[in-house]
Amino acid sequence: MSQARNPIIVALDVPHLESALALVQQLAPVVGAFKVGKELFVATGPEIVRRIRDTGASVFLDLKFHDIPNTVAKAVEAAVRLDVQILTIHTSGGLAMMQAAQKSAEEAALRSGKSQPLVLGVTVLTSLNTNDLDEVGIPHDVGNQVERLAGLGAKAGLGGLVCSPLEIARLRQILPSHIQLVTPGIRSADSKSDDQKRTLTPKEAMAAGASWLVIGRPICAASNPRAAAEAILSSL
Numbered sequence: 001m002s003q004a005r006n007p008i009i010v011a012l013d014v015p016h017l018e019s020a021l022a023l024v025q026q027l028a029p030v031v032g033a034f035k036v037g038k039e040l041f042v043a044t045g046p047e048i049v050r051r052i053r054d055t056g057a058s059v060f061l062d063l064k065f066h067d068i069p070n071t072v073a074k075a076v077e078a079a080v081r082l083d084v085q086i087l088t089i090h091t092s093g094g095l096a097m098m099q100a101a102q103k104s105a106e107e108a109a110l111r112s113g114k115s116q117p118l119v120l121g122v123t124v125l126t127s128l129n130t131n132d133l134d135e136v137g138i139p140h141d142v143g144n145q146v147e148r149l150a151g152l153g154a155k156a157g158l159g160g161l162v163c164s165p166l167e168i169a170r171l172r173q174i175l176p177s178h179i180q181l182v183t184p185g186i187r188s189a190d191s192k193s194d195d196q197k198r199t200l201t202p203k204e205a206m207a208a209g210a211s212w213l214v215i216g217r218p219i220c221a222a223s224n225p226r227a228a229a230e231a232i233l234s235s236l
């Protein structure tokens with residue numbers, strides 16, 4: 001998927017179809033896409049994706065696939081048939097798994113006549129630190145491990161990566177420029193940080209080289225979500 005002009009992706013972190021669709025209806029004219037994560041997808045199933053697509057809005061299916069190459073390829077194929085525009089896989093699934101996912105996205109799009117989704121690789125979850133990596137047998141500093149996995153994702157032909165806002169500048173230096181970087185952890189200077197510890201403002205993240213900004217609570221929990229999204233857009 002080529003990058004839309006509006007880089008805001010709203011994280012629909014709500015448990016019900018109705019509340020998600022109410023947000024979509026309000027926000028669709030002022031944002032670039034909607035992220036459906038595990039909670040909403042497990043609660044509502046593929047129906048939520050169909051209903052969002054019916055409005056014409058783009059969907060980012062954030063299920064972070066991580067399995068054997070054949071299983072991930074089949075899951076990606078099903079996501080293409082569902083007509084999602086962005087999806088996620090774990091880079092730690094390995095080169096062959098990522099290549100299978102990318103190839104499946106390309107072939108399934110051709111076969112089904114749907115658009116080819118942007119396949120994003122998740123590197124190291126931001127909930128993990130160097131000690132956590134050591135516990136699972138990865139004796140590397142988090143930053144180095146992120147770089148290593150990002151490089152592997154690029155080698156596999158992925159179109160983009162998910163990273164924390166503070167990793168954008170470093171990854172921009174080592175990755176080919178066509179790789180799209182998608183970042184959560186976005187907060188305006190005057191808004192509360194919730195449980196996000198390492199944040200950048202929308203403008204800072206775009207200046208550092210982000211392609212897309214994933215924003216949840218600053219928009220969805222605002223008293224007027226549409227006004228909040230418009231304010232963020234005009235700050236860019």
Ligand code: C5P
Nearest residue numbers: 011013126184185196214215216217218
């Ligand atoms: O509400 P908030 O703006 O913090 O939401 C950010 C979204 O991005 C949530 O859906 C969260 O799960 C997701 N995310 C994140 N940090 C990561 C990966 C994903 O906050 N490292």
